[in-house]
Amino acid sequence: MNEMKMKTKSLCPQCLKVIDAEVYESDGKILIKKRCEEHGEFDDTYWSDAELYHKFARWQYEGKAGITLTKTDKGCPFDCGLCPEHKSSTMLAIIDLTNRCNQHCPTCFANAAVAGYLYEPTMKQLEEMMKLLRSEVPPCPAVQFAGGEPTIREGFVDIVKMAHKIGFAHVQVATNGIALANSEQFCRDLVEAGLHTVYLQFDGVTDEPYKVLRGIPALKTKLKAIENCRKGGLRSVMLVPTLMKGVNDHQIGDMVKFAAKNLDVVRGVNAQPISFEGRVDESERKERRLTIPDFIKRLEEQTDGEIPRESFYPVPFVLPFSYFVEAWKGIPLLEFTVHPHCGAATYVFVENGKFIPITEFIDVEGLMEFLMEGAVEIKKSRIGRLKTMAKLILSGEKFIDREKAPDVFNENFTTFTDMLKEGNRDSLAKFHRKTIFIGVMHFQDAFNFDLERVKRCGIHYATPDGRIIPFCSYNAIHRPSVEKAFSTPLRKPHSE
Ligand code: SF4
Ligand code: SF4
Numbered sequence: 001m002n003e004m005k006m007k008t009k010s011l012c013p014q015c016l017k018v019i020d021a022e023v024y025e026s027d028g029k030i031l032i033k034k035r036c037e038e039h040g041e042f043d044d045t046y047w048s049d050a051e052l053y054h055k056f057a058r059w060q061y062e063g064k065a066g067i068t069l070t071k072t073d074k075g076c077p078f079d080c081g082l083c084p085e086h087k088s089s090t091m092l093a094i095i096d097l098t099n100r101c102n103q104h105c106p107t108c109f110a111n112a113a114v115a116g117y118l119y120e121p122t123m124k125q126l127e128e129m130m131k132l133l134r135s136e137v138p139p140c141p142a143v144q145f146a147g148g149e150p151t152i153r154e155g156f157v158d159i160v161k162m163a164h165k166i167g168f169a170h171v172q173v174a175t176n177g178i179a180l181a182n183s184e185q186f187c188r189d190l191v192e193a194g195l196h197t198v199y200l201q202f203d204g205v206t207d208e209p210y211k212v213l214r215g216i217p218a219l220k221t222k223l224k225a226i227e228n229c230r231k232g233g234l235r236s237v238m239l240v241p242t243l244m245k246g247v248n249d250h251q252i253g254d255m256v257k258f259a260a261k262n263l264d265v266v267r268g269v270n271a272q273p274i275s276f277e278g279r280v281d282e283s284e285r286k287e288r289r290l291t292i293p294d295f296i297k298r299l300e301e302q303t304d305g306e307i308p309r310e311s312f313y314p315v316p317f318v319l320p321f322s323y324f325v326e327a328w329k330g331i332p333l334l335e336f337t338v339h340p341h342c343g344a345a346t347y348v349f350v351e352n353g354k355f356i357p358i359t360e361f362i363d364v365e366g367l368m369e370f371l372m373e374g375a376v377e378i379k380k381s382r383i384g385r386l387k388t389m390a391k392l393i394l395s396g397e398k399f400i401d402r403e404k405a406p407d408v409f410n411e412n413f414t415t416f417t418d419m420l421k422e423g424n425r426d427s428l429a430k431f432h433r434k435t436i437f438i439g440v441m442h443f444q445d446a447f448n449f450d451l452e453r454v455k456r457c458g459i460h461y462a463t464p465d466g467r468i469i470p471f472c473s474y475n476a477i478h479r480p481s482v483e484k485a486f487s488t489p490l491r492k493p494h495s496e
Contacts, residue, residue, distance in 0.1 A: 003024065003025035003026065003050075004023075004024060004025040004030070004050070004054070005022060005023075005024040005025070006022065006023045006024065007020065007021075007022060008020075008021050008022070008023055008450050008451060008452050009021060009076075009450075009451040009452075010032065010034050010446075010448075010449045010450060010451065011077075011446045011449045011476060011477075012034075012036035012038070012039050012042070012446070013039075013042055013445075013446035013447050014036065014038075014039040015036065015038060015039060016446060016476070016477060017036065018075065018076075018077075018451070019034050019035065019036050020034065020035075021033065021034035021450070022034070023046050023450065025050050025053075028049070028050050028051070029045060029047070029048050029049070029050055030045075030046040030047040030048075030049075030050055030053045031043060031044070031045055031046055032044050032045075032046040032448055032450070042447060044285070044286070044289065044447045044448045045286075045289055045291055045448075046291070046341075046448055046450075047291050047292065047293055047341060048291045048293045048294050048297075049293030049296075049297070049309075052292075052293045052296070052309060052312075053293075053341065056313075056314040056340040056341055056344070057340055057341070058340075059313070059314050059316045059317050059319070059340045060316070060339070060340050061316050061319055061335070061337045062087055062337065063087050063088045063089065063335045063337025063456070064086075064087060064088075064089070065081075065082040065083075065084075065086040065087070065088065065089055065136075066082075066089035066090060066136030066137050066138060066139075066140065067082060067132075067135065067136045067137070067468065068082055068083065068084050068086075069081065069082055069083075069466065069467055069468060070082065070083045070467065071083065071084070072084055072085055076451050076454070076455055076473075077451065077454055077470075077473040077476070077477055078477065080467065080468075080469040080470060080473050080474070080477075080478060081460070081467055081468055081469045081470060081473065082460070082467075082468050082469075082470075085455060086455060086457075086470070087337060087455050087456045088335075088336075088337045088338055088456045088457060088458040089136060089137075089138065089140070089334055089335065089337075089458065090133060090136055090140040090458065090459075090460045090468060091140075091141070091142070091334055091336060091338070091458035091459065092140075092142045092143075092144060092172075092458065092459045092460075093133045093140050093142065093143045093144070093459075093460055093461070093462050093468070094143075094144050094145075094146050094174075094459065094460070094461050094462075094471065095121075095126065095129055095130070095143060095144070095145055095146070095461070095462050096119065096121075096145075096146050096147050096148065096150075096461070097120065097121070097126075097145050097146070097147055097148070097150040097153040097156065097159065098118075098119065098120045098147050098148040098149070098150065098152065098153040099115060099117075099118065099119040099120075099147060099148040099483065099487075100118065100120075100147070100148050100149065100152060100153075101113075101147060101148045101149040101152070101176075102149050102152055102176070102178050102179075103149065103176050103178065103214060103215075103216070103218075104215060105213060105214045105215060106212075106213070106214075106215050107213055107214075107242070107274065113490075115483065115487075116490055117483070117484065117487035117488065117489060117490055118487055118488050118489070118490050119148075119483040119486060119487045120153065120488075121464045121486060122464075123155065123158075123159070123162075125464040125486075126159060126162065127162060127166070128464075128466070129462035129463070129464065130143065130162065130163055130166045130168070130462070131166060132462060132466065132468065133168075133462055133468070134166055134167055134168070136468075137332060138331075138332040138333060138334050139167070140168070140460075141168065141169045141170060141334060142168060142169065142170035142171075142172065143163050143168045143170070143171055143172070144172040144173065144174055144199065145159065145160070145163075145171075145172070145173045145174070146173075146174040147174075149175065149176055149178070149179075150173055150174065150175060151173065151175050151178075151179035151180070151186075152179065157189050157190065157193045158193075160173075160190060160193040160194055160195050161193045161194060163194070164193065164194025165194075170196050170197065171194055171195050171196050171197075172195070172196060172197040172198070172199055173190075173195060173197075173198055173199065174199040174201070174240070175198060175199070175200060175201065176200075176201045176214075176218075176221075177198075177200050177201065177202075177221055177222055177224075177225030177226075178221055178225075180198065180200075180224075180225040180228050180229060180234075181221045181222075181224035181225040181228060183228065184228040184231050184232045185232070186228075186232075187228045187229050187231070187232025187233070187234045188232040188233060188234075190232075190234060191232060191233045191234050195234065196236055197236040197237070197238060197267070198225075198229060198234060198236065198237045198238070199238050199240045199270070200222065200225060200226070200237050200238065200239055200240060201214075201222075201240055201241075201242070202222050202239035202240060202241055202255065202269075203218075203241045203242055203247075203248050204219070204241065204248040204251040204254075204255065205219070205251055205254045205255060205258050206219065206251070207219045208247075208248075209241075209247050209248035209251065212244070212247045213242055213244065213247065213248075226262060226265060226266065229265055230264065230265045234265075235264065235265050236265075236267050237262075237265050237266045237267065238266075238267050238268055238269070238270050238437070239255060239258070239259055239266060239268070239269045239270070240269075240270050240271070240272060241255055241269065241271050241272070242272050242273075242274050243271050243272065243273045243274060243290050243295065244273075244274045244288050244290065245287065245288045245289065245290045245294070246287070246288065247288075249290055249294070249295075249298050250298070250302070252269075252271070252295060252298045252299050252302055253298070253299060253301075253302025253303045254302070255269050256269050256299065256303065256307070256348075256355075256436065256438060257303075259436050260350045260355070260436055263350065263436065266436075267432060267436070267437055268435075268436045268437030268438055268439065269436070269437075269438050269439070270437070270438075270439040270440070270441070271295055271439070271440040271441075272440070272441060272442075272443060273289075273290040273291060273292070273294070273295065273440070273442050273443075274288065274290070275442075275443045275444060275445035275475075276288075276289075276445045276447060277445060277475075285447065291442060292341070292343070292344050292440050292442050293309075295344075295440045296309045296312050296344060296440070297309060299438070303355055306354060306355040306356075306357075307346070307348055307355050307357055307438070308357070310359060311346040311348070311357035311358070311359045311360070312344040312345065312346050313344065313345065313346065313364065314340035314341070314342075314343065314344055315336050315338045315340070315342060315343045315344075315345065315458075316336050316337055316338060316339075316340055317364075317368065318336055318368070319335055319336050319337065319368075320368040320369070320371040320372035320375065321368070321371055322334060322335050322336065323335070323371070323372060323375040324371040324372070324374050324375045324378075326375070327374075327375040327376075327378040327379050328375075328378055328385070336458065337456060337458070338456050338457060338458040338459075339450075339452060339453040339455075339456040339457070341442075341450075341453065342441060342442065342453055342456075342457070343439060343440060343441035343442070344439070344440050345437065345438065345439035345440070346358065346359065346437075346438050346439075347431075347435040347436070347437055347438075348435060348436045348438060349406040349408060349409060349434065349435055349436075350406075350436065351406040351407065351408060355436075356404075356405075356406045358435070360404055361400060361401045361402075361403075361404035361405040361406075361409070362399055362400055362401075362405075363398075363399045363400075363401075364399075366399050367396075367399040370392075370396070370399070374388040374391070374392065392416070392417065393415075393416070393417055396416035396417065397415070397416045399416070400416065408434050409434070412430060412431075412434060413431075441459075443471065443472055443475070444472040444476065445476065446476055449472070449476060453472070454470050454472050454473050455470075457470035457471055457472060457473070459471040461474045463478075463482045463486075464482070464486045465482065465485065465486070467482075469482075
């Protein structure tokens, strides 16, 4: 078989100009190489497992943005956004509430102390950003407050209330957990305000990774934060490790085991391999680079094969489910059309101390194909709609191997339609409560940047200038100019 070679566009890590790049296969890996006329050649690992790369490549879809706010002018990624070329709607919106932080991570270049200015959008601007996101078609369902450290933003609880009132189905916060660890009452206030999920920075189950990545031994704070969430009724914590090879990649299995032990409050682990900003030493970058397949391989090894690499699928894998519910209900539903090499995920049950991935007892590929065909059939006619539902009730069960399924699954989903329930949120919530979500998203940096990925990005920043900017484009290109345009000098108190 010929080894894959593909032309794409990337960025020069030094001048950030768009340059030609090649993504190619060599020695069982996928690599990226590019040349800037001025700054020379650059190469990096794109995906460390070619076989898995090809598997994931099967799920590439063309979607469209839920709103267009800018024109096609200078070309991607300078036209953000969202411009007419963008190929995904906002599945998760991020809003930075402040660039101040109560922690000083050696790996962070974005905080106020380093930047020298204060970036804090006003309440009015926040309201406008959120309303803009909700005006997308379909409306953006989820917003995550980030920073800096969003919980130290004055009026944080009111901002959560505002998001809830504006209509987001999921309101989340990405936090280092210090404020949660300091006050059980704060957790309670957040639940009352309408916060659904805490994305808790959680780099490992010992203090060592924190010392390297955060400059402090922070494990005690994380455990206290989780305990306070439990007591305060904040029952949806996602553990978010920043992964660096040689620092905490040996603890991936232990983090998933920790999640399993705390399933009453922890929903899962959503890992983020570190991206490299600024001038990093080439040998260090190559040594520390960890890709999605590395994460998957380590998890398999560290769980003695209980969560094998075959359990993972790319984000757009679930798209047929959206098509199906959309056809059935006749309303536009969010389509997960992000690039297949941006992220991977799976769901895992835990029974008698063992992990049972959903792929062990559900033929997920067959099921998705079936739903895709069902969606087409329903769209054709009313008869198609009735026929499909009858088929679903009759033959959907064939995708489940009840013998291999954990008891907790069989008890809660006694029929196939229980599991689907027309995309009903309650049945999805029930499913989420019984499983651990394991996800990994590899945010891009200028070294491995691929315009094909960013054009399909579904995680978008809302900015005070009325734009919606894909995450990896914002962090590689647009952040400094947006923040500077809406910042005040650091020492002056901010007025709204
Ligand atoms: S990333 Fe998307 S919105 Fe931004 S310029 Fe490219 S296609 Fe347009
Ligand atoms: S945030 Fe980056 S890695 Fe994630 S979907 Fe968007 S482009 Fe891909």
